Amino acid sequence: MNYISTRDKARRVTAAEAVVAGISPEGGLYVPETIPTLDYKSLYEMDYSERAQTVLQLFFDFDITGVAEKAYADFDGDPAPLVKLSDKTSILELWHGKTCAFKDMALSVLPLILERAKAHLGKKEKTLILVATSGDTGKAALEGFKDANGVETLVFYPQDGVSSVQQRAMQAQEGNNCSVAAIAGNFDDAQTAVKAAFADMTLAKELKAAGYELSSANSINIGRLVPQIAYYFSAYCDAVNGGCIDEDAPLDFCVPTGNFGNILAGYYAKLMGLPIGRLICASNKNDVLTDFFRTATYDINREFYKTDSPSMDILISSNFERFLFESCGRNDVLTRERMQLLKTDKRYSVTEKELEAIHETFVGACCNDEEGRETIGKVFDDSGYLLDPHTAVAYNCAEAVNMIRHTVIVSTANPYKFVTSVLPSLGLKLTGDTEKDFVRLEDHTAMPIPDPLMHALKAPIRFTDVIDRTEIIDYIAKNYGKQNGK
Numbered sequence: 001m002n003y004i005s006t007r008d009k010a011r012r013v014t015a016a017e018a019v020v021a022g023i024s025p026e027g028g029l030y031v032p033e034t035i036p037t038l039d040y041k042s043l044y045e046m047d048y049s050e051r052a053q054t055v056l057q058l059f060f061d062f063d064i065t066g067v068a069e070k071a072y073a074d075f076d077g078d079p080a081p082l083v084k085l086s087d088k089t090s091i092l093e094l095w096h097g098k099t100c101a102f103k104d105m106a107l108s109v110l111p112l113i114l115e116r117a118k119a120h121l122g123k124k125e126k127t128l129i130l131v132a133t134s135g136d137t138g139k140a141a142l143e144g145f146k147d148a149n150g151v152e153t154l155v156f157y158p159q160d161g162v163s164s165v166q167q168r169a170m171q172a173q174e175g176n177n178c179s180v181a182a183i184a185g186n187f188d189d190a191q192t193a194v195k196a197a198f199a200d201m202t203l204a205k206e207l208k209a210a211g212y213e214l215s216s217a218n219s220i221n222i223g224r225l226v227p228q229i230a231y232y233f234s235a236y237c238d239a240v241n242g243g244c245i246d247e248d249a250p251l252d253f254c255v256p257t258g259n260f261g262n263i264l265a266g267y268y269a270k271l272m273g274l275p276i277g278r279l280i281c282a283s284n285k286n287d288v289l290t291d292f293f294r295t296a297t298y299d300i301n302r303e304f305y306k307t308d309s310p311s312m313d314i315l316i317s318s319n320f321e322r323f324l325f326e327s328c329g330r331n332d333v334l335t336r337e338r339m340q341l342l343k344t345d346k347r348y349s350v351t352e353k354e355l356e357a358i359h360e361t362f363v364g365a366c367c368n369d370e371e372g373r374e375t376i377g378k379v380f381d382d383s384g385y386l387l388d389p390h391t392a393v394a395y396n397c398a399e400a401v402n403m404i405r406h407t408v409i410v411s412t413a414n415p416y417k418f419v420t421s422v423l424p425s426l427g428l429k430l431t432g433d434t435e436k437d438f439v440r441l442e443d444h445t446a447m448p449i450p451d452p453l454m455h456a457l458k459a460p461i462r463f464t465d466v467i468d469r470t471e472i473i474d475y476i477a478k479n480y481g482k483q484n485g486k
């Protein structure tokens with residue numbers, strides 16, 4: 001299986017090279033040269049990790065034996081259970097991993113894939129994974145790469161941009177190959193600082209002398225995207241097995257979307273032959289994508305809002321490029337032009353004809369925080385099921401576009417992670433103390449407090465550095481560079 005770049009199809013690399021490089025040198029994203037097909041019926045009798053392994057093996061042609069089993073071994077039960085709420089609606093819970101967020105589905109697999117890809121290529125350098133996080137990715141990367149061979153993880157989070165649960169969880173991270181620092185400022189400051197570090201040639205040289213190569217764990221790496229395809233297949237099998245739909249009948253999915261990685265995996269599943277009907281792209285008040293599906297124009301020239309669903313507070317959805325590439329008939333020149341326009345004009349448009357084809361599968365919808373909170377309260381009252389704010393956006397959007405057939409709401413976080421907006425949504429007061437808030441939520445809902453979150457609250461704090469974004473390169477050099485390198 002070879003991979004090609006969305007901005008230059010002549011750039012062709014092997015699967016192992018695509019995983020190790022992350023991004024193509026001219027800035028494009030790697031996509032499989034041909035999209036494999038898979039008959040979901042062959043997966044019925046398998047458990048989740050067998051289903052995932054089957055999907056992974058279609059995309060990675062180097063030795064990945066046993067990867068899925070190992071990746072999902074320490075999940076709490078079934079890694080992706082489908083919970084039926086009614087004849088019309090099921091919830092696909094993707095938060096049974098170690099950090100209680102859907103990022104675990106892929107970040108438990110990526111380190112193992114990366115390790116095998118490096119071995120396949122005979123690469124001896126250690127990998128330094130740099131992450132800028134708005135909360136969930138950082139913690140999931142720290143856990144995923146914890147004690148991995150030949151890999152160090154360094155996470156930067158914005159001092160003013162993560163929830164107290166998320167901050168505490170990262171500060172108390174365990175493991176001998178990781179480090180965490182806060183950047184004074186917001187997520188954009190952290191992201192800009194990390195991008196500058198990736199682009200700094202002097203730093204790259206200094207790190208190389210110490211035996212390190214920089215790499216990224218963000219969602220543009222194909223090694224993060226492919227594991228996500230598996231849960232669409234798995235959910236479809238479970239929907240048939242559970243009597244939600246007839247065999248071969250279409251099934252709709254509604255996905256709370258940020259960087260477009262999750263829903264893109266659903267689109268790939270459809271291209272691989274899975275009978276998906278509609279993919280409903282749910283956004284919060286940052287509704288760039290909703291507007292795109294309505295108007296054919298992607299326009300980031302707009303205000304940025306901080307919301308109850310921070311993992312969806314994104315204007316530039318980096319994986320959208322892969323979708324654009326597919327939906328214009330794999331035209332690399334056109335994709336490159338549009339990405340260039342996004343930089344220079346902050347917008348680009350697709351043709352009416354393209355949009356029409358897109359509408360055969362995609363529907364966009366959005367809702368604000370108030371509507372999300374109402375949804376949390378209403379669904380809990382009606383069915384006793386507790387949604388987190390991201391999943392609540394999806395639920396609200398699915399209702400807004402009418403569930404014309406059985407619809408799977410993709411659930412991306414355990415509600416406890418966002419206790420400060422979940423409690424008020426249920427009409428309960430915050431106590432001002434996270435642990436007490438947890439207990440209050442547990443008393444009210446009878447949903448158990450997840451062990452990893454409670455553990456993080458009680459574990460000793462290890463990482464307290466706060467640095468200015470201008471200091472990031474010195475900080476990395478000091479900790480990992482030649483003179484003081486480990």
Ligand SMILES: *Cc1c(COP(=O)(O)O)cnc(C)c1O
Pocket residue numbers: 101102103136137219256257258259260261262263311312390412413
């Ligand atoms: C990352 C994340 C999302 C957005 O997923 P994308 O793949 O970026 O679209 C939604 N909800 C939660 C809780 C997340 O952590």
